[in-house]
Amino acid sequence: xxxxxxxxxxxxxxxxxxxxxxxxxxxxxxTYYMAFLYRGPNTAMPQAEAAKIxxxxxxxxxxxxxxxxxxxxxxxxxxxxxxxxxxxxxxxMDEAQALTDSDPAVKAGRLKVEIRPWYSAKGIQVVKDAAxxxx
Numbered sequence: 760x761x762x763x764x765x766x767x768x769x770x771x772x773x774x775x776x777x778x779x780x781x782x783x784x785x786x787x788x789x790t791y792y793m794a795f796l797y798r799g800p801n802t803a804m805p806q807a808e809a810a811k812i813x814x815x816x817x818x819x820x821x822x823x824x825x826x827x828x829x830x831x832x833x834x835x836x837x838x839x840x841x842x843x844x845x846x847x848x849x850x851x852m853d854e855a856q857a858l859t860d861s862d863p864a865v866k867a868g869r870l871k872v873e874i875r876p877w878y879s880a881k882g883i884q885v886v887k888d889a890a891x892x893x894x
Contacts, residue, residue, distance in 0.1 A: 789881040791830070792855035794845040794874045801868030815863035816870075823847075823858055831885050842870060852876060 802809075823829035823845075831846035847855045852874060859865055859872040 787881040788878055789848075791877045791879055791883075792847040792849060792852060792874055793877040794847065794855060794859050794872050795841060796843040796845065796864075796870045796872055798840045798842055799865070799868045799871045804869075809869070812863055812867045812869055819862050820845075828854075828858060830883065846877070 804812075820829065820832050824832070828847055828849050829845055830848050832844065834843040835841055845859065847858060849855050849858070855874050856872075859874065862870070862872075864870040865872055
């Protein structure tokens with residue numbers, strides 16, 4: 760039961776709203792676009808072809824990240840239908856859709872995409888090389 764009560768408090772805190780009767784600091788918010796990448800209809804193909812598409816998919820991710828439009832990407836590790844996510848900071852849903860439509864894995868039918876607007880703290884980012892180095 761505690762976990763159910765925790766979730767609304769967490770959402771309230773992240774949104775800069777009062778949670779549990781206490782004021783939280785105001786946070787400037789903005790709209791991001793979250794793309795959910797699902798297993799597509801065209802997954803049965805020779806390994807060499809799948810590897811070529813995956814390499815092109817990864818190159819596309821790098822290009823979107825380098826442009827500053829893709830701020831977060833990654834796979835889910837449970838091998839389910841939901842394969843991964845992208846989080847975009849772009850001007851519109853149409854722009855996010857165009858970025859995902861141009862992904863080689865989407866074009867090949869290995870992935871299909873659902874995009875949703877997501878309201879979160881302005882300026883979120885993933886800092887490369889922030890993880891401690893292994894010894």
